[in-house]
Amino acid sequence: MKRRKSSPKKKSAQKIVPFSPVVEETTPSIIVGGQVINPASGLNCLADIYLSDGKISKIETKKLLSKRTIMQQKPEAIINASGLYVIPGLVDNHVHLREPGREDEETILTGSEAAVAGGFTSICCMPNTQPPLDTQEAIKFIYERARFARCHVYPIGAATKGLKGEQLTEVGDLVAAGAVAISDDGKPIVSARIMRLALEYCRMFDIPVINHCEELGLTGDGVMNEGYTATVLGLPGVPEIAEEIMVARDIKLAEFTGGYVHIAHVSTAGSVELIRQAKARGIKVTCEVTPHHFTLTDELVKDRFDTNLRVNPPLRTRRDIQTILEGLQDGTIDCIVTDHAPHAIEEKDVEFDQAPPGMIGLETALGLVITELVKPGYLSFAQAIAKLTHRPAEILKLNAGQLAVGKPADIAIFDPETQWMVEESKFRSKSKNSPFIGRRLYGQIRYTIVSGRIVFAARPTN
Amino acid sequence: MPLKNKHLLGLAGMSREEITLILDTADTFKEVLERPIKKVPTLRHITVVNLFWEPSTRTRLSFELAEKRLSADVVNFTTSGSSAKKGETLKDTIRNIHAMKIDMVVVRHSSAGVPDFLTRCVDASVINAGDGAHEHPTQGLLDLYTIREKYGKIDGLRVVIVGDIKHSRVARSNIWGLRTMGASVAVCGPTTLLPVEIEQMGIAVYSELDRALKAADVVIVLRLQLERQQAGLLPSLREYSNRFGISKEKLKLLNENFTIMHPGPINRGVEITPEVADGPHSVILQQVTNGVAVRMAVLYLLSGGPARPGEEKVEA
Numbered sequence: 001m002k003r004r005k006s007s008p009k010k011k012s013a014q015k016i017v018p019f020s021p022v023v024e025e026t027t028p029s030i031i032v033g034g035q036v037i038n039p040a041s042g043l044n045c046l047a048d049i050y051l052s053d054g055k056i057s058k059i060e061t062k063k064l065l066s067k068r069t070i071m072q073q074k075p076e077a078i079i080n081a082s083g084l085y086v087i088p089g090l091v092d093n094h095v096h097l098r099e100p101g102r103e104d105e106e107t108i109l110t111g112s113e114a115a116v117a118g119g120f121t122s123i124c125c126m127p128n129t130q131p132p133l134d135t136q137e138a139i140k141f142i143y144e145r146a147r148f149a150r151c152h153v154y155p156i157g158a159a160t161k162g163l164k165g166e167q168l169t170e171v172g173d174l175v176a177a178g179a180v181a182i183s184d185d186g187k188p189i190v191s192a193r194i195m196r197l198a199l200e201y202c203r204m205f206d207i208p209v210i211n212h213c214e215e216l217g218l219t220g221d222g223v224m225n226e227g228y229t230a231t232v233l234g235l236p237g238v239p240e241i242a243e244e245i246m247v248a249r250d251i252k253l254a255e256f257t258g259g260y261v262h263i264a265h266v267s268t269a270g271s272v273e274l275i276r277q278a279k280a281r282g283i284k285v286t287c288e289v290t291p292h293h294f295t296l297t298d299e300l301v302k303d304r305f306d307t308n309l310r311v312n313p314p315l316r317t318r319r320d321i322q323t324i325l326e327g328l329q330d331g332t333i334d335c336i337v338t339d340h341a342p343h344a345i346e347e348k349d350v351e352f353d354q355a356p357p358g359m360i361g362l363e364t365a366l367g368l369v370i371t372e373l374v375k376p377g378y379l380s381f382a383q384a385i386a387k388l389t390h391r392p393a394e395i396l397k398l399n400a401g402q403l404a405v406g407k408p409a410d411i412a413i414f415d416p417e418t419q420w421m422v423e424e425s426k427f428r429s430k431s432k433n434s435p436f437i438g439r440r441l442y443g444q445i446r447y448t449i450v451s452g453r454i455v456f457a458a459r460p461t462n
Numbered sequence: 463m464p465l466k467n468k469h470l471l472g473l474a475g476m477s478r479e480e481i482t483l484i485l486d487t488a489d490t491f492k493e494v495l496e497r498p499i500k501k502v503p504t505l506r507h508i509t510v511v512n513l514f515w516e517p518s519t520r521t522r523l524s525f526e527l528a529e530k531r532l533s534a535d536v537v538n539f540t541t542s543g544s545s546a547k548k549g550e551t552l553k554d555t556i557r558n559i560h561a562m563k564i565d566m567v568v569v570r571h572s573s574a575g576v577p578d579f580l581t582r583c584v585d586a587s588v589i590n591a592g593d594g595a596h597e598h599p600t601q602g603l604l605d606l607y608t609i610r611e612k613y614g615k616i617d618g619l620r621v622v623i624v625g626d627i628k629h630s631r632v633a634r635s636n637i638w639g640l641r642t643m644g645a646s647v648a649v650c651g652p653t654t655l656l657p658v659e660i661e662q663m664g665i666a667v668y669s670e671l672d673r674a675l676k677a678a679d680v681v682i683v684l685r686l687q688l689e690r691q692q693a694g695l696l697p698s699l700r701e702y703s704n705r706f707g708i709s710k711e712k713l714k715l716l717n718e719n720f721t722i723m724h725p726g727p728i729n730r731g732v733e734i735t736p737e738v739a740d741g742p743h744s745v746i747l748q749q750v751t752n753g754v755a756v757r758m759a760v761l762y763l764l765s766g767g768p769a770r771p772g773e774e775k776v777e778a
Contacts, residue, residue: 228658234574234596351573354573
């Protein structure tokens with residue numbers, strides 16, 4: 001698998017610089033002197049961005065403001081982005097916000113605070129709440145609560161009533177209320193008949209059916225990837241075919257019905273290969289991958305049976321990561337999502353095989369993308385950021401993920417060179433179940449702007 | 463501390479020197495078990511709790527005997543099923559017991575990784591008496607001891623483990639221990655009961671009993687759990703017995719001076735016939751005796767030695 005030739009290295013700071021988050025709430029008029037990357041248009045250069053009325057009013061690449069002019073402006077009107085990268089606010093198509101029902105783990109508000117701390121300005125929440133998002137009232141509830149959130153929140157409606165897998169929800173109602181897709185995630189749509197109906201029905205609304213592909217009969221009582229590590233630990237495993245069988249099924253169903261399936265969180269080499277072939281045949285299929293699935297392997301479970309490594313689909317092997325990286329490079333994998341899955345401490349602080357699967361991810365995603373994909377040379381900054389901005393926005397038809405005149409001023413500004421350490425105490429999320437605590441990452445968010453307002457800013461504390 | 467680690471969680475990664483130390487120490491304690499007064503005061507300053515979350519008669523008895531022979535104070539905590547059913551979490555149960563100032567914990571649990579988890583919850587030394595299908599180190603050690611006792615060595619011997627390898631912690635601990643001590647190891651079982659990629663542990667893998675037994679010295683027969691047939695992994699016990707049962711005819715394939723072992727309890731007529739189990743080459747009962755001696759050695763070595771420095775571990 002090829003690596004890009006990496007650009008001449010800037011001298012990177014090896015020292016860890018601690019940052020503390022600050023909420024500013026000001027509405028700047030100009031973002032000055034940053035390296036502006038807008039993958040949708042190919043823009044990648046120094047530029048000044050002018051904001052007005054919650055939107056981008058101008059992107060000036062030629063006549064950049066001089067230092068003297070900058071000094072003359074009111075300080076709260078300017079963001080000095082010199083040395084920083086300015087990108088569209090990130091878009092996460094797959095998060096779990098736990099509200100309604102498990103507000104002890106996360107709420108729409110706290111989830112949005114975690115999101116903006118990670119540079120995300122638009123997030124889409126899955127319907128497996130309690131009660132699930134299977135009625136228009138539930139969808140409206142999310143929008144109602146999202147009025148107080150720090151970023152844009154879009155609900156994904158349930159595919160089946162009660163997530164039971166037996167009857168389709170009133171998809172028309174859900175879409176009219178603002179659902180951007182349907183899914184039964186954390187569970188698969190088990191019945192091929194229901195999946196066929198969902199794909200056919202959703203053609204009327206031009207939305208994808210997002211499926212968590214897992215043939216439960218093959219999962220059995222598996223708690224981690226079925227492989228050498230599971231064999232050594234004596235833990236029951238989830239074979240890769242549990243995912244691939246359903247990916248193959250859904251590709252065939254999409255082809256047969258002319259419908260559109262989006263495969264959630266691919267984790268195996270076989271899935272990537274199936275999707276690549278399907279796309280070559282013109283079938284309407286897209287897919288996503290999480291940072292943990294291109295960073296961590298199942299071997300890590302051996303160290304201390306860390307329940308934060310228990311996730312569904314499970315962490316796989318080096319070979320799967322290789323194929324996922326190739327899939328990101330050749331476009332087989334369309335976007336990167338977090339599958340942010342908060343869990344209460346007492347639920348995770350148990351025996352490995354009793355712990356619920358899932359890890360939080362909003363606050364570590366960009367750092368992992370830069371450290372694991374860009375720095376080693378697998379993707380350029382522009383290619384990587386595309387997978388976090390306009391590609392996910394295109395899939396769910398969100399007005400997001402781009403820097404352009406007239407578009408909402410949803411912007412992230414980050415420092416690509418400083419290293420920072422993931423600390424449990426700094427998480428904005430209500431839950432702390434992350435296997436990345438203590439890890440050093442490149443790429444720290446300095447400002448997140450939503451509708452022209454600074455909703456997150458980090459100040460170095462030295 | 464004569465052993466590197468203050469816990470015994472498994473035989474994976476344990477060095478040859480450490481295993482040899484435990485076996486040599488067990489020799490001394492075996493001698494104690496031959497005396498009329500089978501007791502030494504060595505661990506009278508120690509309190510041990512036997513935390514058995516999974517039902518077990520023989521292992522718990524064996525540990526309890528070992529502890530009592532060493533004059534330790536023993537507390538038993540047994541519960542069936544997952545503690546989650548009772549409402550109190552594993553972590554809370556352990557911390558409550560630890561708050562009662564325990565020195566050593568012997569734990570058996572159906573979830574792999576629980577002993578490892580306990581080492582982070584308590585100050586006590588943790589001994590793994592079996593965690594899920596992961597490891598059962600004292601069984602592995604007593605099997606090594608029994609083999610060494612018979613042959614005078616372990617290097618170069620050919621050992622075959624027959625049965626449900628997939629779900630067996632005994633198999634895994636034995637593989638690690640035997641390989642470290644220089645034996646060549648093979649496993650044999652129906653394909654549905656062989657874990658994936660197990661050959662990467664450095665062993666031969668067979669699904670035909672005759673090929674596996676050919677020129678082997680030691681056969682370790684594993685108990686076939688009746689639930690496996692119910693879970694659909696085997697069509698019937700009869701078919702298993704026909705293809706993998708150790709019967710007198712099969713013994714002809716083995717080397718002279720062969721040995722039959724079994725961790726117990728035996729399913730007579732399923733994985734092993736009564737005549738083989740009770741035959742002259744079977745050391746199944748010696749394994750049980752040795753189990754107490756080996757556990758005494760482990761408890762002694764992990765406790766840090768005698769109560770007072772300079773005190774001999776065995777009184778004259």
